[in-house]
Amino acid sequence: MQEQNDEIKRANNIIWNASSDYSFNSKIKAYDKNGKADLYLNYIIGAVHKYYDYSLLEGFFNYLKKDTNCELLKELTWIALENCTYKKAKNERLVLENLRRDYSKKFLDGCNPDLSFDIIDQIKIAHFERALGEKPNTTNLALTILNDLEFDEHMNTKQIISRMKEIIKVYFQYGPRFLSKNILPTSHKDRSIFQVKVKGANSRHNSFFKRPKNELRRAFSWLKSVDQINKYDRKFMQGYYGVSILQEPRIKALEKILCVGNHKNCHVYFTRGDFDVHIKSNISTVKHRGDVLKQREKNNIHYNENFARNNNNILKLTNKIKNVMLINRESSCRAERGKLIVGKIWRSLYLYDNKIFIKNLKNDIRDLTVDIMLDASLSQKNRQEIIATEGYIIAESLTRCQIPVKVYSFCSFHDYTIINLFRDYDEVDKNNRIFNYTASGCNRDGLAIRTALHMMKKLNCRHKMLIVLSDGKPNDMQCIPASGTNPVEYSYSDDMGVNDTALEVRKGLQQNGVYVLGVFTGRNEDLPAAKKIYGRNLVYIKSPKRFADIVGIVLQNKLNNMYE
Incomplete structure (x- = not known):
């Protein structure tokens, strides 16, 4: 002082x-x-x-x-x-x-x-x-x-x-x-x-x-000339974050759906982090690619240095998930189709509850898909190895339970929210790509979650879960634009960013039928904001040794709720 x-x-x-x-x-x-x-x-x-x-x-x-x-x-x-x-x-x-x-x-x-x-x-x-x-x-x-x-x-x-x-x-x-x-x-x-x-x-x-x-x-x-700016930006994105995995018409169609309301004037960019050697590189892009390779090495070293503990976490989490799936596979639940429960017809007439049928859940293990989304903003720079390890443990455990898993990270740069895909549902042998995780840029959590939910919308499965590893601190340089109900623009941070993200999380279950689970990866002072976003669906892990225990308990509860 x-x-x-x-x-x-x-x-x-x-x-x-x-x-x-x-x-x-x-x-x-x-x-x-x-x-x-x-x-x-x-x-x-x-x-x-x-x-x-x-x-x-x-x-x-x-x-x-x-x-x-x-x-x-x-x-x-x-x-x-x-x-x-x-x-x-x-x-x-x-x-x-x-x-x-x-x-x-x-x-x-x-x-x-x-x-x-x-x-x-x-x-x-x-x-x-x-x-x-x-x-x-x-x-x-x-x-x-x-x-x-x-x-x-x-x-x-x-x-x-x-x-x-x-x-x-x-x-x-x-x-x-x-x-x-x-x-x-x-x-x-x-x-x-x-x-x-x-x-x-x-x-x-x-x-x-x-x-x-x-x-x-x-x-x-x-x-x-906004189109001209966008083309320049996308060219930079290719050199900095990797080539796009979607064609321009598809991206524009998605932006018409996603980049509206609080995210007007924003853009989305989808990549796998693969770089095209034919694209001209400048000093910054070459340096960033080097940083990605160095961080991958650090992520792998950190995982292997704690291999026994990490492997034990995978075994624990796998067993907890298998136990839930085993119980539910051998049981039945109320559903909107199946064998009619005569005694429950009144619920449809008076409570508008259409779950008046009994459904056998045997062989229903693949009726669940899980998306894992990692916050890759610069605020996670000091926790990159930990987040990569946590993402890998969850993905590997779900994979061993034969549950389809998709893993990607998100960050924002300029007007763009970048979705970096590490592995898709059918790529059961690609969990190692999660160690490509690298932190950079800002984070527009609301748009990232909106994008994730939209991608899951057309999945042909009954149960869906989105697990977000984040510090619960949205912070983006692109403001929330002025509108009819909002006469001035607001910075996308603090309460405005938190409220927007919380709204998208609520929509997950209400509009898309997706359970959104938050795994807190930030500082203690940011915990209240994360609780506001994810509510009771937030996992706070104080010790890496208890990672499987805490995540396992929450996953057990959520999976049981899904199959009620």
């Missing part, structure tokens, strides 16, 4: 020194990833107060709050302010040029241009590259907007605000939602506006007001 207070004081001192006003109490301060006050950015904050009318700027920022893209627009404004403020201040403070270069290098070292689809990230990266005298390698639109943001140092506050309003009107008033979200596969939810802004010393300025109309039209067409 003392260290934090010291950094706050240091930030204030830098701002006061730059503003020459010790009464200035800035609401905005800049810190690096280690919580240290940033010298260059805090100086810019103070210098903006010194050279411009800060009260007018605060009024402009309040004006931006009315827009759903307000955070993006604030970042754009600070890029412009940093540029003209630096030009004003560099002659007074000669050290500022070196500070700016150092900060630019630090920023670029901490990001990956190959993973930056978000327009604001493209602009920022190009901005820092120019600050180092480098030629930016980005889209024409990002460069066009950046050129317009590189304001002249002789502009006053009113002129800056007026220019920003014109830029916003042209480029962002009708911009699609993907422009307002961050898709980097690490959490940037808490980033400040100063952790994302800068400009180039050797910049070129094209007059915004003199730009030809046809050039503006080209910018608009880029913004509106």
Whole structure:
């Protein structure tokens, strides 16, 4: 706490020194990833107060709050302010040029241009590259907007605000939602506006007001060309997550069903994690493929290091499932077809209960299928080996009981929820592929569960179960869009993400007849959210030694309930 207070004081001192006003109490301060006050950015904050009318700027920022893209627009404004403020201040403070270069290098070292689809990230990266005298390698639109943001140092506050309003009107008033979200596969939810802004010393300025109309039209067409963006994204997905196992028409048909409501503007991508050697790879995709191979090796090593315990868990769980199936195979249950129970006819007449027949469950073992879905978001990074092992134990136990099993993982990247299939129902010898499990990206649990339930909908079996291994913490950069009942968009996280996921879980049994069972794989502080999502159908395993016992008991109860 003392260290934090010291950094706050240091930030204030830098701002006061730059503003020459010790009464200035800035609401905005800049810190690096280690919580240290940033010298260059805090100086810019103070210098903006010194050279411009800060009260007018605060009024402009309040004006931006009315827009759903307000955070993006604030970042754009600070890029412009940093540029003209630096030009004003560099002659007074000669050290500022070196500070700016150092900060630019630090920023670029901490990001990956190959993973930056978000327009604001493209602009920022190009901005820092120019600050180092480098030629930016980005889209024409990002460069066009950046050129317009590189304001002249002789502009006053009113002129800056007026220019920003014109830029916003042209480029962002009708911009699609993907422009307002961050898709980097690490959490940037808490980033400040100063952790994302800068400009180039050797910049070129094209007059915004003199730009030809046809050039503006080209910018608009880029913004509106969603199909073009989707094709680019899918090409990236092929290189990063593996080739798609579904054709484009089939995917579009699925998206019309799945990507609606809270998941409007989202997409789904299905893969087996197999890479096409003919697809051109960049540095990030090559690195990711290497990470997948390394993680597979780690998953296998972790399993083999605990082989005796894991094998014992498989034997225990297998026996528990077999006992349930044996009891039910030798018994009968009420059903909607079979031999009529005369004494139960009244239930159909008065209780609308159509289960007035008796059905013999002998040889009914294959009337059950189980899907196992593994949360593969980056929040699971420190538990990858454990989750792979748990998924394998459940799948192997069910396989030994001759129960059809399908195993896949899910994560989200950019607008996409990626479903990575490890083994299908008839691939009884492919459980080892579960060790390909690797964590990356975010997680849109609601869409993933909706997709899983849809895939199970057409299964020709009477009983279905979906087992989800997750930390119960939905978190996606794609917002829940505004609608008639929801006038503003919401971040897909915290209560909104939990509520959406819980709703999809409830639909599982009510609309699709699928029992959804959650196996908690997160931190203790996230347990309440997981309980809200899965209710009584949540398994919490504190010790790996008791994995089979706890999962076995829950599976026994669920299987017995199915066959009542």
